Amino acid sequence: MxxxxxxxxxxxxxxxxxxxxxxxxxxxxxxxxxxxxxxxxxxxxxxxxxxxxxxxxxxxxxxxxxxxxxxxxxxxxxxxxxxxxxxxxxxxxxxxxxxxxxxxxxxxxxxxxxxxxxxxxxxxxxxxxxxxxxxxxxxxxxxxxxxxxxxxxxxxxxxxxxxxxxxxxxxxxxxxxERERELAITTERARLARELHDAVAQKLFALRLTVQAAQSLIETEPTRAREQLAQVGALATEAATELSTAVGELRAPDLAGDGLAETLRKQVAVVDRAHAAHGGPRVAFRCCPPPHLPPTHDQVVLRVAQEALHNALRHAHAQRIDLSLCAISEQDAEAEHFPGGARLVVRDDGVGFDAGTSGRGLGLVSMRERADSVGGRLTVRAKPGEGTVIELEVPGGRG
Structure with missing residues (x-):
């Protein structure tokens, strides 16, 4: 040469x-x-x-x-x-x-x-x-x-x-x-646990006051005392239900046992209850119909949902956050690219951001990597003042 x-x-x-x-x-x-x-x-x-x-x-x-x-x-x-x-x-x-x-x-x-x-x-x-x-x-x-x-x-x-x-x-x-992100999720779960504990504690405090009121009325106003005691029973049932649900839903996700849709439903329910109790955004979940994915794909969808929800709660200042999970049908326009797959959408009505210049944050990078690992696609639609939409599409098998 x-x-x-x-x-x-x-x-x-x-x-x-x-x-x-x-x-x-x-x-x-x-x-x-x-x-x-x-x-x-x-x-x-x-x-x-x-x-x-x-x-x-x-x-x-x-x-x-x-x-x-x-x-x-x-x-x-x-x-x-x-x-x-x-x-x-x-x-x-x-x-x-x-x-x-x-x-x-x-x-x-x-x-x-x-x-x-x-x-x-x-x-x-x-x-x-x-x-x-x-x-x-x-x-x-x-x-x-x-x-x-x-x-x-x-x-x-x-x-x-x-x-x-x-x-x-x-x-x-x-x-x-990933370790830092898992630590952040653990910290968030601990915070939610404290807030749920406070909510249950308030119900127990109300229960104690109602019992005291009933006791003071037993001799002089037995009819009102019976009404107070009935309210005691209702409050006790509410507190027990709240505590049981909180403990169950704060456990680590059980994808294998519950399935993807039920796991997301439980996590959204506990987040909604904790934040709504303190004037935060309402969080809702919808599934139509549930997809059937390989375990690795289920894990990716769950992690992306957690990351997107976490980002919305921390940064969006939203009044409402909606998550939806749907199977991609054969009639869907994207079925050719994601046959038998699933579509996850996380939408908030918050402050939004410029997706063209702010798309390199670690949260978005992590979500894109997870999508890429199974041959999926992550789409981010956001504008300042117009909220944010995170959409994940994954195939039904190997990507």
Missing amino acids: PPNQGRAAGLAAMSELSEAVLAVARHLDTSTVLRTILRSARELVGAEYAALGVPDGAGSFARFLVEGVSDEQWRRIGPLPRQHGMLGVMMQDPHPQRLADITADPRFNWWPAAHPQLRGFLGVPIRDGQEILGALFLGNTDPDGVGEGECFTQEDEAVLEILAAHAAIALTHARLY
Whole structure:
């Protein structure tokens, strides 16, 4: 290669690497960072295929991004891969794997019929210390993947290790934010518990006063005393019901037991009661009809609903917040994109904001990442003074 061409190629490679590194430094949402790193890895090394997997802790993957595979081919490949064969090795072994022919390795298992045929394979773990957060994979070093003696080099491995280190930073940032968000939710639940306790305490105080009034009337006005005692019974029933409901609904969500719609209904009910008792916004939930989603999709919809509701309560200064959850029917205009899926809408009549300039807040970034993780779509419609609408659409199966 002539010197000028060599320098140009080197500058191009440095530019790709710089873009991947800066994506982490700019704190872009995790999916964007990982996608940039994956694309850079494929282009820097000159691989035909690239993939990045993040395990879900249950033998599959919470994220699995690919480059070099068309949407149609990805659809024909089928569900997200399990951690078997070399994928399983990468989730357990902290060392890079560089193979001239992956199919000749005894640890190789199988591929679906529509899977690209690979020979050369390079995989590098994404690690935080000794913990494996995921892995970067590259396949085939020539356009056809059948070249003689095809193999990735030591230099390719070094480049991939650099990019894997930056992927680890992005995933660690995402973990830290998730922990902070969970802490915020726990704090909010504790606050709601205190407010509900105060509401029940007020009923018990009224109950005690009514009993005292009845006692003072027993001898002189027995008819009024009986009326007061009847009111005691009603107040006692209300207090017991309020306390029982509050305790039940402040428990951690039980998606598996209650289902998505019932879990959302319970959480909205307790939030509405707590805030309305102190002059806050009314919160309502509607479901029509309930969707049937995979557990991972249920979890995404629940988390987005919680995040959107939390943001509305904190920032919107709204009088009313409405949540709706509906299955996407075959007649729906979006059924082609989200077959058998679900649509969640969180709408408030609050102060709104400029969605064009304020869409990078951590809450919105987190919701977009969750939508992306299952192949869904998050839409934000907001204007100053006109409230906010958060709409999440997720498919019925693998996105």
